Amino acid sequence: xxxxxxxxxxxxxxxxxxxxxIDKLHQDGETAIFADPHAQVITTLxxxxxxxxxLASIIDSGLDQSGMLLVQSPFQPDVYAEAGQAAEQxxxxxxxxxxxFCQLLGATQVSVTQVTTVxxxxxxxxxxxxxxxxxxxxxxxxxxxSEKLAARLSLLDEFxxxxxxxxxxxxxxxxxxxxxxxxxxxxxxxxxxxNGIKRRTVTLNLxxxxxxxxxxxxxxxxxxxxxxxxxxxxxxxxxxxELHMEVLFEPSHLALT
Numbered sequence: 304x305x306x307x308x309x310x311x312x313x314x315x316x317x318x319x320x321x322x323x324x325i326d327k328l329h330q331d332g333e334t335a336i337f338a339d340p341h342a343q344v345i346t347t348l349x350x351x352x353x354x355x356x357x358l359a360s361i362i363d364s365g366l367d368q369s370g371m372l373l374v375q376s377p378f379q380p381d382v383y384a385e386a387g388q389a390a391e392q393x394x395x396x397x398x399x400x401x402x403x404f405c406q407l408l409g410a411t412q413v414s415v416t417q418v419t420t421v422x423x424x425x426x427x428x429x430x431x432x433x434x435x436x437x438x439x440x441x442x443x444x445x446x447x448x449s450e451k452l453a454a455r456l457s458l459l460d461e462f463x464x465x466x467x468x469x470x471x472x473x474x475x476x477x478x479x480x481x482x483x484x485x486x487x488x489x490x491x492x493x494x495x496x497x498n499g500i501k502r503r504t505v506t507l508n509l510x511x512x513x514x515x516x517x518x519x520x521x522x523x524x525x526x527x528x529x530x531x532x533x534x535x536x537x538x539x540x541x542x543x544x545e546l547h548m549e550v551l552f553e554p555s556h557l558a559l560t
Contacts, residue, residue, distance in 0.1 A: 307343065307351065307358040311380030314343040314357065315519045317373040322346045324369070324529060335524035342523060357381040370531035374520070377512035378479040386520060387532045393516070394509035394544045395455055400479050401507055401548075402460050404487055407472040408494045410550050411464035415456060416504075417547035420448040429453055452544055464553040467494040480512070494552070503550045510543035 308314050318336065320328075325344060328334065336342055347369050351358040360381050361367055374389040376382040378400060384392040405413050418429045429449035435458065446454075472491055476482050486505050493500045520538035 307345065307349070307355050309354070311357070311375065313340060315341040315375045315516065316523065317361065317383060318342065318344045318525065318530060319347060319367055319369055319371040319373070320344060320529065321369045322348070333525070339523065341519050370529070372530045372532055372534055374516050377516045378481065386534055386537050389517060390510065390513055390540060390542065391452065393513040394452065397509045397512070398456055398507070398546060400475065400481065401487065402457060404472055404475055405550055406462050407468045407475060408490060408552070409465045409467040410552055411462055412551040413460045414549050415453070415458045415546055416549055418449040418453045418456070419545040419547070420452065420542060421545065422542045431458060448542065467499065469495050499552065501552050505548050505550065507546045507548060508543065509546060
């Protein structure tokens with residue numbers, strides 16, 4: 304039976320190893336990883352208990368492979384991604400949550416007008432028209448990071464619209480740890496009043512929450528030969544993703560409470 308921590312703060316990073324690799328770490332005195340308050344080491348043969356929803360999710364997602372280093376989602380603490388894919392995967396998750404949020408606020412349309420990838424001092428911007436990637440993509444066959452992300456994003460969403468459901472919109476922010484996002488909180492407040500907004504142009508940072516999750520990797524004390532990724536490089540990754548979006552609403556409605 305697994306002893307996977309119930310407290311999500313104790314499993315922000317999960318490392319998967321074969322049992323003989325774990326035994327060797329102990330024999331060699333490389334035990335710092337086992338004392339890390341934010342990391343958890345599991346074997347490839349873990350059996351989740353009835354309440355181990357996070358561990359069951361890892362196994363059901365096929366992430367229980369030897370050498371994998373997993374990072375906890377900043378939005379849903381029982382969800383994990385392989386470290387090398389976490390930044391992009393969680394960026395997509397945040398956009399999906401934003402779309403669900405806009406739907407609860409009564410939006411009729413959400414369109415992505417621009418995708419920007421910032422890497423240190425370099426910024427790559429991709430302009431979109433009508434939620435379409437169009438034919439302006441790179442002609443040399445090598446897509447930019449913004450183009451790669453745009454190809455996976457939902458670029459245009461249309462809804463029936465209606466009165467804002469403020470209670471459930473706020474609950475979505477709380478349940479997904481997004482109360483600190485000022486863009487979303489501002490939209491919540493703007494739709495709560497009687498003179499509600501009809502149109503809002505926003506810039507949404509898709510990477511701010513994920514950077515904190517990846518920061519845990521930098522503190523790991525484990526030899527790189529035990530995992531199948533360069534976790535120090537991933538932890539120091541400076542790339543961030545931003546979306547410029549236009550959100551349309553119907554004429555003002557009284558909020559549902």
